[in-house]
Amino acid sequence: MMKNLGLIVTFVTLLCVNYSCSLDEPSYGKTTTENFYKKESDIDYALTGAYLQLRNTWNEYALNFYLLGDCTTDDALKGGGDDGDRREVLDLSNFIVYTTNAEVARRWTILYELINRCNDVIQYAPDAIGDADRLTRYANEAKALRAFGYYSLVTTFGGVPLITKPMTPAEILKVPRADIAAVYQLIETDLMDAASNLPAKSQYSEKDAYRVTRGFAKVMLAKSYMFRSDFENAEKWLKEVVEVDKDYELLPDYGLNWTPAYENSRESVFEIAAKLYDKNIATGTNVPHFFTSRNVSGYQGYGFHVPTQDLYTAFDADDPRITYVFTRTGDRYAGDTEDQDNSQSVTGYHDYKMTVPRVEKEGYDVWMIPYNIRMIRYADVLLLYAEALNENGKASNALVYVNKIRERARNTNPVDPRRSKQAYIPPTTNNTLPDITATGQMELRQAIWHERRCELAMEGWRRDDLMRQKRFGETMRAYADKYNTTKGANFTDSRDYLLPIPQDEIDKSNNVLTQNEGY
Incomplete structure (x- = not known):
């Protein structure tokens, strides 16, 4: 699929032009015609169009995922040039959220466009002419992607319209919000x-x-159960991934996860590919440019998604993962002619995991970088498994998996091979990150939660974790008190566990859609 992506991007774009991608339709309405889906190649193109909804050049899901997933939490600040720079993210961060917030609307639109295209594949693949097994696989790929879309919607909006087949815009406008259970x-x-x-x-x-x-599907099943505190079912599916299928394994060094040589590695469960097979076709990503330091030639990004001081202090001073989460003034990537300058970052840090060194994007436009978005890693899976096991009263089993994460972390090189200068090198010793030994459920729970925060820092999952662990409000109000800031001070439990339904969607439905409490 991926090596033909350039041609497919062009084809899908033409398909949208020729088959009425109307801006007048609801963002979760049908955008293509039934007359196209007749043979296997049509379904393949349509499925590629579904994948591409997660990485539209100027509307990438990953950007929204990181800004909402981290900047609304204690892990990241909005950053940027000033408060007015992407103000909608600052409002979200301060829990002053209007129903017209553009970042909220962006999530709704992207995910329903993904769901819409998945519906087309699921509907038409069974009757298309071609290899029956491959067409069945295409339909199941679409189901997995559709489930990912609905998981991302239900965990941020609550009950949403269930659109499960191609429908006309008029039909769509009559579909109310479904119950969360549905x-x-x-x-x-x-x-x-x-x-x-x-x-x-x-x-x-x-x-x-x-x-x-299959691993992606099972992990997303486990995440959906974890979000509802159904630890028994979560453990069941995570056990299949970890102990039965064994499709994944940790890389030996934490830092390898963000290097070109280890894109889509054995640790990767789900990546959004941003390979550039043709520099003239827009198949790269611009997300790194949003998060890069504003002051360094060859980078000169927008400086969003800034790690907080609170996140930094969550790490032990000798934790090698610090090297691969934070960049500092004085760091220099190999091949650069000047140091990183984070003087415009309020904390002095920027996001290492989304910083692409100059030599790795040489010859490419900064808005079209060949850098994959790492969405789900096996480390996430192991920590979820440890959490589920502990909640099910299996502390000794849980310790095995959380300590695998710590073992890999302490064996990680604290000196980044991609840097020629490193402003801070964690002073590792034989006592760095010792195994966790706690067996009390509450104490171990806290240890696992802390390990998730450090291991998955700046990867977009912090908000998800705080919500499903039912400590989002508590955490954010404590953050506001600790740092005497407005960030988190306005968090209201009855309102802020969900985002508002975009007002434009309510208006288009003629109030068939209803608003969440408090908005």
Whole structure:
């Protein structure tokens, strides 16, 4: 799939032009015609169009995922030039959220466009002419992606309209919000189908390397159960991934995860590919440029998604992962002619994981960088498994998996091979990151939560964790008190666990859609 992506991007763009991608339709309405889906190649193109909804050049889901997932939490500040620079993210961060917030609307739109295209594939693949097994796989890929879309919607908006087949705009406008339980039921059904019918990661050919897998489906099932505190079912599916299928493993060094040589590595469960097979076709990503230091030639980004001091102090001073989470003034990447300058960052830090060194993007436009977005890593899976095991009274088993993460971290090189200068090198010793030994459920729970924060720092999952652990409000109000800031001070539990339904969607539905409490 991926090596033909350039041609497919062009084709999908033409498809949208020729088959009425109307701006007058609801953002979650049908955008293509039934007359197209007749043969296997049509379905393949349509499925690629679904994948591409996560990485539209000027509307990338990853950007929204990071800004909402981290900047609304204690892990990251909005950053940017000033308060007015992407003000909608600052409002979200301060929990002063209007129903017209553009970042909220962006999430809704991207995810329903993804769901819409998945619906087309699921609807038409069974009757298309071609290889029956491949068409079945395409339909199950679409189910996995559709479930991902609905998971991302239900965990931020609550009950949302369930659109499960191609519909006309008039039909769409009559669909009310479904109960949260019904949304999760669809997620479970789609993911169980996908888990049973999709290949393992190793079974895909190189050209299909970035397609969703059985592992992705099972991990998303586990995440959906974890979000509802159904630890028994979460443990069941995580056990399949970790102990039965064994499709993934940790890389030996934490820092390898963000190097070109280890894109889509054995640790990667889901990546959004941003390879550039043709520099003239827009298949790269611009997300790193949003997060890069504003002051360094060859970078000169927008400086968003700034790690907080609170996140930094969560790490032990000798934790090697510090090297691969934070950049500082005085760092210099190999091949650069000047040091990093983070003087415009309020904390003095920028996001290492989304910083692409100059030599790795040489010859490319900064808005079109060949850098994959790492969405789900196996480390996330192991820590979820540890958490589920502990909640199910299996502390000794949980310790095995959380300590695998700590073992890998302490064996990580504290000196970044990609830097020629490093302003801070964690002073590792034989006592760095010792194994956790706590067996009391509450104490171990806190240790696992802390390990997730450090291991997955700046990867977009912090908000998700705080919400499902039911400590979002408590954490953010404590943050506001600790730092005497407005960030988190306005958090209201009855309102801020959900985002508002975008007002434009309510208006287009003629109030068929209803608003969340407090907005």
